[in-house]
Amino acid sequence: xxxxxxxxxxKTEATIREAAVxxxxxxxxxxxxxxxxxxxxxxxxxxxxxYFPTKEELLFTLMREHMEGLTEAWxxxxxxxxxxxxxxxxxxxxxxxxxxxxxxxxxxxNMELRSLSPERLTQILRMRTAYEKELRTILRDGAxxxxxxxxxxxLTAMALIQMMTGVIVWFRPGERLSIAEVTTTxxxxxxxxxxxxxxxxxxARPFGRAKDxxxx
Amino acid sequence: xxxxxxxxxxKTEATIREAAVxxxxxxxxxxxxxxxxxxxxxxxxxxxxxYFPTKEELLFTLMREHMEGLTEAWxxxxxxxxxxxxxxxxxxxxxxxxxxxxxxxxxxxNMELRSLSPERLTQILRMRTAYEKELRTILRDGAxxxxxxxxxxxLTAMALIQMMTGVIVWFRPGERLSIAEVTTTxxxxxxxxxxxxxxxxxxARPFGRAKDxxxx
DNA sequence: GAATTAATTAAACGTTCGTTTTATTATTGC
DNA sequence: GCAATAATAAAACGAACGTTTAATTAATTC
Numbered sequence: 067x068x069x070x071x072x073x074x075x076x077k078t079e080a081t082i083r084e085a086a087v088x089x090x091x092x093x094x095x096x097x098x099x100x101x102x103x104x105x106x107x108x109x110x111x112x113x114x115x116x117y118f119p120t121k122e123e124l125l126f127t128l129m130r131e132h133m134e135g136l137t138e139a140w141x142x143x144x145x146x147x148x149x150x151x152x153x154x155x156x157x158x159x160x161x162x163x164x165x166x167x168x169x170x171x172x173x174x175x176n177m178e179l180r181s182l183s184p185e186r187l188t189q190i191l192r193m194r195t196a197y198e199k200e201l202r203t204i205l206r207d208g209a210x211x212x213x214x215x216x217x218x219x220x221l222t223a224m225a226l227i228q229m230m231t232g233v234i235v236w237f238r239p240g241e242r243l244s245i246a247e248v249t250t251t252x253x254x255x256x257x258x259x260x261x262x263x264x265x266x267x268x269x270a271r272p273f274g275r276a277k278d279x280x281x282x
Numbered sequence: 283x284x285x286x287x288x289x290x291x292x293k294t295e296a297t298i299r300e301a302a303v304x305x306x307x308x309x310x311x312x313x314x315x316x317x318x319x320x321x322x323x324x325x326x327x328x329x330x331x332x333y334f335p336t337k338e339e340l341l342f343t344l345m346r347e348h349m350e351g352l353t354e355a356w357x358x359x360x361x362x363x364x365x366x367x368x369x370x371x372x373x374x375x376x377x378x379x380x381x382x383x384x385x386x387x388x389x390x391x392n393m394e395l396r397s398l399s400p401e402r403l404t405q406i407l408r409m410r411t412a413y414e415k416e417l418r419t420i421l422r423d424g425a426x427x428x429x430x431x432x433x434x435x436x437l438t439a440m441a442l443i444q445m446m447t448g449v450i451v452w453f454r455p456g457e458r459l460s461i462a463e464v465t466t467t468x469x470x471x472x473x474x475x476x477x478x479x480x481x482x483x484x485x486a487r488p489f490g491r492a493k494d495x496x497x498x
Numbered sequence: 499g500a501a502t503t504a505a506t507t508a509a510a511c512g513t514t515c516g517t518t519t520t521a522t523t524a525t526t527g528c
Numbered sequence: 529g530c531a532a533t534a535a536t537a538a539a540a541c542g543a544a545c546g547t548t549t550a551a552t553t554a555a556t557t558c
Contacts, residue, residue, distance in 0.1 A: 078505080078506095092396070093396060094310070094312055094396055094397070096310055096312030096313050097312050097396075097397070099544075099545065099546085100545080100546060100547080101544085101545085101546090109505090109507085110506070110507055110508075112506075112507070112508085112509095112547080112548080113505075113506055113507075115546095115547070115548080116504090116505070116506080120546080120547085121546065177393060180308070180309060180310060180313075181310070181313070217467045217470060218459075218467055221459070221464070221467055222467075224448065224451075224452050225445045225448065225468065225471055226445075227448075228444055228445050228447075228448025228449075228451065229441045229442075229444050229445040229448070231444075232440065232441065232443075232444025232445070232448070235440075235444065236440050243434075251433045251434055251437055251438075252441065254433060255433075255438065255441055255475050258474050258475055258477060259475045261474060294535080294536090315514075315515065315516085316515080316516060316517080317514085317515085317516090325535090325536070325537085326536070326537050326538075327516085327517085328517080328518080328519090328536080328538080328539095329535075329536055329537075331516095331517070331518080332534090332535070332536080336516080336517085337516065337517090
């Protein structure tokens with residue numbers, strides 16, 4: 067009926083975050099109750115409010131940190147002074163790896179946007195748009211230099227992102243394919259989709275050369 | 283406080299279906315209350331239970347009919363005795379057209395699966411799997427005859443479906459692009475993604491010949 | 499070791515939810 | 529035009545929801 071032995075705020079907060087991502091991904095934000103979350107964490111529902119003032123703020127925190135993580139991952143992975151093929155390769159690889167490794171958090175960020183207040187929705191969408199713009203820039207550069215042949219840059223960017231993010235719907239770790247195999251195949255499909263020149267792509271390939279060269 | 287003048291069961295049921303699809307697509311199944319739905323229809327909440335025994339049965343009905351509609355549309359559109367390129371073209375065209383014209387129902391069928399009971403979920407997933415299998419068959423046939431060059435048939439099918447269905451996320455009728463323009467561009471991207479031979483595709487093209495020939 | 503602060507429980511609050519019950523009126527069939 | 533039935537309204541049910549308040553104990557500080 068009060069503070070329990072060995073209790074630690076930082077640990078509790080981390081446990082809440084983790085449990086919330088899993089529960090929301092599985093049941094949905096609206097369907098997850100604060101009591102259910104508290105039970106999963108091992109505390110009473112009231113204890114959650116020491117860490118997050120409202121249920122929506124908890125959701126927003128999860129989404130914001132997911133988007134920040136994605137942006138940071140890309141800033142780290144983004145090659146400097148590279149040609150469009152290399153940059154597109156890096157984007158695809160980073161996107162798929164990041165999303166597969168954070169399947170549940172991605173599910174939350176993609177499916178629960180409508181549960182955010184307008185202001186918070188705008189904030190998340192702004193981060194998402196900025197991230198997607200990076201891809202559009204790569205595609206446009208590649209189209210202008212003749213490396214890619216693309217009808218509609220914006221439409222192609224959306225198609226690629228939907229295709230790549232869709233991996234989390236069917237991918238299950240430890241089954242038929244490894245992350246690396248999935249990434250390789252998606253890289254190959256992406257390059258064909260944007261009409262990348264074989265030579266330019268072949269020269270830029272970071273891994274899996276033999277199998278993919280045949281795929282073209 | 284009882285039956286109202288001009289009330290008609292069939293009309294009311296149709297109105298409920300329509301309003302439910304829109305509300306669930308906008309707010310989500312869990313977030314939509316039966317009272318909210320009733321208000322949208324213009325009746326009391328109790329009246330809904332004359333048409334659907336539970337909220338979940340209502341959701342299931344909407345999903346089942348959406349999947350049945352998709353299956354029927356494909357059975358009508360499916361070409362007989364056609365080569366893989368023609369069949370893939372028909373599949374893409376049917377899929378995109380159907381989904382764009384039923385954006386809200388598609389949203390419901392894709393996002394609210396976790397609100398179904400296990401038995402109903404299985405039933406919907408069975409219909410979906412059967413529909414997706416049609417695409418895998420086309421891809422496999424094309425790969426075997428050398429018309430397509432594909433790494434992994436199952437993976438490519440999932441990638442294509444995610445890419446095509448993703449249209450409903452960003453497409454808004456009456457904006458920059460028409461349905462036909464979107465379909466044409468997606469057809470072009472699809473054919474490149476599966477490595478279709480240009481000649482075979484060009485010969486099979488049902489529409490938009492000039493623009494798309496250039497796209498390859 | 500006393501005072502302070504951090505972490506939590508237990509209980510309750512008002513609201514809303516899906517659903518049921520009962521009564522009432524419009525329409526239809528004969 | 530009268531009985532049967534279809535279509536609704538009004539009110540209520542118990543349960544669950546997000547959240548708040550107050551009390552209580554563990555850990556930390558000095």
